[in-house]
Amino acid sequence: MHTLVAHSAILIIAIPLLAAFLTPLISRVSKKARDILVIATLVFVEFLVIILAKDIYLNGIHIYTLGASSPSLTIPEHYMVPVRIILEVDAMSIFMGIISATVSLAATIYSISFMKEETGGDRFYTLLLLLVVGMLGLEFTGDMFNMFVFLEILSISGAALAAFRTRFADALEGGFKYIVISAVGALVILFAIGIFYSQYNLLNIAALAQAMQYTMLDKIALALLAMAFTMKLAGVPMHMWAPDTYSVAPAGTTPMIYIASQACLYGLFRTCFTLYGVTLNTATIGWIVIIIGVLSMFVGVTMAVHQSDVKRLMAYHAISQSGYMLLGVGVGLAVLGNPEALASYGREAMSGGIFHIINNALYKGLLFLTAEALFFRLGTRDLNKMGGMCRNMKYTSIFFIIGALAISGIPPFNGFTSKLMIYESVYRFNPILSVIAMLVSIITLASFTKAFQAAFTGPALPQYKDVKEVPKPMLIGMGILTIIIIFFSLFPGLIVNSIVNPATDALINQATYINAVMGGL
Amino acid sequence: MASLAFWNPIACIIAFVVLVAIIYLFRSRGQKKYKKGTAQTQIFLSGEKPPDAEQRHIRAHNIYWGFFQALKQYYDPTIKAHTGIINDYIIWFITLVAVTAVILFIVWLT
Amino acid sequence: MTGTIFNIPFLAVAALVGIALYIIISQRNLIKLVMGITILESGVNLFLITLGYRAAGIAPIYTNAPEGVMVLPVPQALTLTSIVIGVATTALMLSMIMLTYRHTGDIDSEKSRRMKG
């Protein structure tokens, strides 16, 4: 057990990778064995993430130096800078890791019945596992270039998955847009990494953070990095790829591609808080993040109300919800240089924003899955053609209601908790921002009322008389997320204290992150 | 957590249970003569034949029509900006990079 | 700012990246768009590889190495990684364009578009 914990950081990345390489071989033997392999891998990853999380909350940051003679030997003997790639898992990384592992597990179980009706299943599962690898690697790595490599894994597998239903022209369009955006964004990030390398001859995040002098070149690199990550997480006005991609991605992968974009949110936070930290003029970049967040909230939700395609509607909501996270964490970033304001409301705003990531991942994932269930049974995403589905798909409509109430911030669901934290703390920073956030929440409820009314209520339409409830694996996938949502709704205090606050502190305390690698040098 | 001190999900659950109980009370006091499958469940429209299910259902694009009309000045340019052309997405990106860099530069100057 | 004249390789990088961005934002033909991304990639690769050059350096390989200071090995490794990533991305993009062309009969980013708003 002790050995497992010591190696868990790398195993979380390497085991799904090994399974992904094995999947094409196994599926030549048996389709059933393949499904079992994929599910078992993800369950094992979830287990490893949980034991690693436990270890991190007890013993602090987990360090793993790849290829050294000992995992904790970050810097070679008699030398002053790290040379090898280091995995550095702190409370924030493992927080994102928990989200990725959980949502991926639910989404994969959901995908099983979808794949029975499509060809190319072995490729699908391979790409699915690679997407998980990309997300977890991006979250766990402590090296800039390694982060770029995992960003590319995530982008390429995500784009291939989005284009999976090649019989539709729009699927290819969505996949193509995603990969172009990702390629340009990733190359810009690589350029910024080159700028760091030219100045400090370092690639490790902690070592770079220690050496950071905030020169003119660092400012340029900051602009490039922050905007590239913002584009990848679909912040307005660089969000337009998101509805195109999310709406065409096949069953179960939409939540995963969405969580992958949340991993890029992690990349943005890591850049701003850990890489630059207090050397950065935090008020400026904090305000930039806040403005993008507010724009995302408002434009996302107003465009969502207007949509008549159910998955596009939800994709715009995904953009709008990312705005809350950017707003909450942006307020924390703006007051990072001011310890008094940080203690009185900045930290709580950040906690709200970070708590919103996990809440949103859960209910947004659930909503994407219900939308996909509608598409699976009706063969259309157009809300104008739907109606009366309450009668045919009872469980799906219950899941939809729970998800819709949670996303609209209706108490007692978990969306309310995090939104309340954001409202309260942002109000003390700037009341107008808080008012906009509440307004957006109301429009969110309005738009989900519209979606529910159009799809689930109304008279039984004759053309959908024979529509049945979705198969069991789909219900299990949605059920897992629903149960977690209800658990989070009932015990928000527990969640906030045990996993959210450590993540917030991990972002704020840059010195801890640096010392874990540099050893106080 | 200061913000959570006054708010407890258990209170909401209790309120929800009470609400369900009240609804059940109302429902139990309703007409006992109601039977499914008889003329009672049919739609009554002053003796006219009710329209088809297709016609009765309010479609998604009809909902909030007034809202969109009132905000036409906001919606028209916004929807027009969502061109769906990949080149425009990159234009937005490089614009944002340029704006951010300029802002950081100006802040550094002052 | 000393030795500005020797920074010509970096100016070449700037030119390549600028040209690539111009192509990406101005060309509606999807194949040309992919070409733009490939040029952008070349620009970034050139940037990485020029970072590692040391004046009068030799390749960092000890097999029958002549005397002299060695250039930095890490940028070369990074460039190698970046090139392979570029190949992978380009292959996937071109396949998607081929299939898009089969569906829509067009490789213009405006005419082959199905989704907007």
Add this chain to the structure above:
Amino acid sequence: MSKIVRTISNLLILFILTFGLYVIMHGHLTPGGGFQGGAVFASGIALLIVAFGSYNIQKKLKEHHFSILESSGAMIFIGLAFGGIATVFFYNFLVGSPLFGHIPPPGSNPGDIWTAGIIPLMNIAVGLKVIAGLSVIVLVMALASSKIEIEE
């Protein structure tokens, strides 16, 4: 393609493939390595596809052959990385052992192929993977452009 092209390719292919294998095998001593050598080798296969047409090649070299080769290459690579997990993932556990474990004399030396631990083995694994990967990309895209559907 014309007869001239086919004859010349038949002659050249041997040299290209040999050179590719040489680059893969000597990655730890001379410029090159698994990726570069694999690319050279795959360019030989691409030459075959161009010269003889994807339809004729596809009868002999099926897509799933390459898939298996690629998966095995990847498995060997990650397996070698896992081999060091008793110490650390990616630990070079072969340095000092008889297999590829010699330590070269410091400074300039003529080069000894039995050095560098797991690096030559990883070069071979990556070489296999790159050969299979690039060939399958070229083959599949060539088949698709001539509207031949591949077998699952």
Add this chain to the structure above:
Amino acid sequence: MRKTTAVISLGIIIAILIATALLIHPFGHPPSQMDDYIIENTQSETGANNAVTSVVFDYRGFDTLGEATILFTAVTGVVMLFRRKRQPTDV
């Protein structure tokens, strides 16, 4: 409107790039604290004469694993895109 914005932004980006080229270290004289360690110790630690290969497969081997994974992903993606379809296509 769109054209003007694009041209202005592109101009600013190119200005940034040129500024980068002028501000960066003089060509041929990079800082080298990390690379010096690798050049000095590649033979004793990994036994490889070729420092680049030792970086690729040893010091930064995990990147190479990721890179091989990317190639694998792309191949999987391309084969998946051109797979045989059961359903008819909508054109």
